[in-house]
Amino acid sequence: MTTNKDTNTEQAILEAAKIVFVKKGMEGARMQEIADEAGINKAMLHYYYRSKDKLFEAVFTETFSKLVPNLIEIVKTDISLFDKIRIFVGNYIDIINENPLIPAFIIHELNRNPDRVVELIKSSGINPIFFINQVEKEIIEDIIEPVNPLHLMVNMLAMCVFPFVARPILEGVIFNEDREQYEIFIQERKKEVCDFIINSIKKK
Amino acid sequence: MTTNKDTNTEQAILEAAKIVFVKKGMEGARMQEIADEAGINKAMLHYYYRSKDKLFEAVFTETFSKLVPNLIEIVKTDISLFDKIRIFVGNYIDIINENPLIPAFIIHELNRNPDRVVELIKSSGINPIFFINQVEKEIIEDIIEPVNPLHLMVNMLAMCVFPFVARPILEGVIFNEDREQYEIFIQERKKEVCDFIINSIKKK
DNA sequence: GTCTATATTGTGATAGAC
DNA sequence: GTCTATCACAATATAGAC
Numbered sequence: 202m203t204t205n206k207d208t209n210t211e212q213a214i215l216e217a218a219k220i221v222f223v224k225k226g227m228e229g230a231r232m233q234e235i236a237d238e239a240g241i242n243k244a245m246l247h248y249y250y251r252s253k254d255k256l257f258e259a260v261f262t263e264t265f266s267k268l269v270p271n272l273i274e275i276v277k278t279d280i281s282l283f284d285k286i287r288i289f290v291g292n293y294i295d296i297i298n299e300n301p302l303i304p305a306f307i308i309h310e311l312n313r314n315p316d317r318v319v320e321l322i323k324s325s326g327i328n329p330i331f332f333i334n335q336v337e338k339e340i341i342e343d344i345i346e347p348v349n350p351l352h353l354m355v356n357m358l359a360m361c362v363f364p365f366v367a368r369p370i371l372e373g374v375i376f377n378e379d380r381e382q383y384e385i386f387i388q389e390r391k392k393e394v395c396d397f398i399i400n401s402i403k404k405k
Numbered sequence: 406m407t408t409n410k411d412t413n414t415e416q417a418i419l420e421a422a423k424i425v426f427v428k429k430g431m432e433g434a435r436m437q438e439i440a441d442e443a444g445i446n447k448a449m450l451h452y453y454y455r456s457k458d459k460l461f462e463a464v465f466t467e468t469f470s471k472l473v474p475n476l477i478e479i480v481k482t483d484i485s486l487f488d489k490i491r492i493f494v495g496n497y498i499d500i501i502n503e504n505p506l507i508p509a510f511i512i513h514e515l516n517r518n519p520d521r522v523v524e525l526i527k528s529s530g531i532n533p534i535f536f537i538n539q540v541e542k543e544i545i546e547d548i549i550e551p552v553n554p555l556h557l558m559v560n561m562l563a564m565c566v567f568p569f570v571a572r573p574i575l576e577g578v579i580f581n582e583d584r585e586q587y588e589i590f591i592q593e594r595k596k597e598v599c600d601f602i603i604n605s606i607k608k609k
Numbered sequence: 610g611t612c613t614a615t616a617t618t619g620t621g622a623t624a625g626a627c
Numbered sequence: 628g629t630c631t632a633t634c635a636c637a638a639t640a641t642a643g644a645c
Binding site (some may be wrong): 224228229251302305308309311312313315318319322323327329346351353356358359360362363364367369370374382386389390400401402405 | 428429430431432433508509512513515516517519520522523525527531533550552553555556557559560562563564566567568570571573575576577578579589593594597598601602604605606609
Binding site (some may be wrong): 411414445446448449452 | 612
């Protein structure tokens with residue numbers, strides 16, 4: 202029973218392209234390498250996705266959208282700021298940890314094609330205003346110490362993302378190439394980052 | 406008075422190559438573009454630096470070393486942890502702000518050639534142990550709250566670096582392409598990040 | 610040391626048989 | 628839809644005149 206050979210192949214190509222593009226970026230990736238990864242011929246790539254550009258486009262859109270939906274829900278939920286931070290940091294680190302190369306991939310593409318990425322974010326439904334409003338509200342209600350909400354948000358994202366883009370440094374320089382130690386460090390981080398943030402803004 | 410034409414040209418090539426490589430990365434950069442930027446012919450690039458690889462190597466080494474020496478001094482200085490954090494964060498943000506594309510450049514190269522970068526760091530004299538020891542010491546002496554020193558260090562670096570690699574997002578999504586607002590945000594950050602860290606670890 | 614012209618290679622893309 | 632063979636061009640690199 203052979204059903205929809207084309208859909209299978211198309212999907213296989215996309216998966217292979219994801220692996221190669223995410224690791225090497227648009228310019229660093231080779232169509233041959235993607236074909237090899239997918240176990241098919243180079244010509245097939247052009248049959249399904251006319252050009253390297255189109256294929257990359259498909260990969261980037263799908264890769265990017267992986268990070269988004271889960272997080273939008275969390276931010277809009279009606280829970281306390283501390284709980285929200287705990288859930289957000291935990292989920293975000295877990296999501297990135299499943300595809301740890303995505304942040305560097307997006308950062309590189311952000312340089313190569315900033316408008317494209319900004320457009321994608323704008324149309325994704327991400328809106329920092331929900332988070333910022335809640336921070337301001339809890340400051341007024343005297344639940345947390347005064348803090349600049351935008352800087353707080355950037356701090357939170359920074360602390361979640363950075364250990365992944367700096368992984369080779371941490372693993373190579375700090376953990377002497379011991380991958381397991383690095384993985385432990387990442388797991389610790391979910392609690393460490395939350396505690397660090399909450400310690401900084403909680404009422405004394 | 407024409408003195409050492411070759412040194413001038415060699416330097417001009419290196420400067421031009423820095424601009425192009427830092428912006429586009431090794432694979433994205435074109436030798437022609439570097440030649441144009443330097444106002445000379447393509448062939449000259451090969452005359453002075455045999456290959457694209459060698460030229461990139463020279464650029465990366467010099468670019469990387471810009472970030473290092475200033476910071477090593479700070480970390481080794483014998484001052485209180487709070488003062489050290491204040492000086493480090495202020496200087497680090499200022500240094501990156503002068504060449505804001507360097508972090509993304511290094512992150513990309515870190516993926517492309519991790520061993521090379523790790524090697525460079527190891528031989529640069531950077532040693533996190535000084536910082537970590539001081540944190541542990543001040544915890545024992547009851548000057549600061551207990552905190553994992555390694556996570557603290559990563560947090561500090563993350564908060565300094567992230568706003569630069571995410572610049573197009575901040576500028577495009579948050580500040581509506583208003584560059585000046587972004588620059589103000591970066592300047593604010595020196596104080597915000599310090600306060601945020603110190604608030605989190607100071608004795609209550 | 611600097612240039613123009615050219616060689617060489619790599620890579621995205623297409624033609625055409627099956 | 629899938630493959631092999633080939634094209635077309637771009638990009639690195641070199642030769643050789645001045």
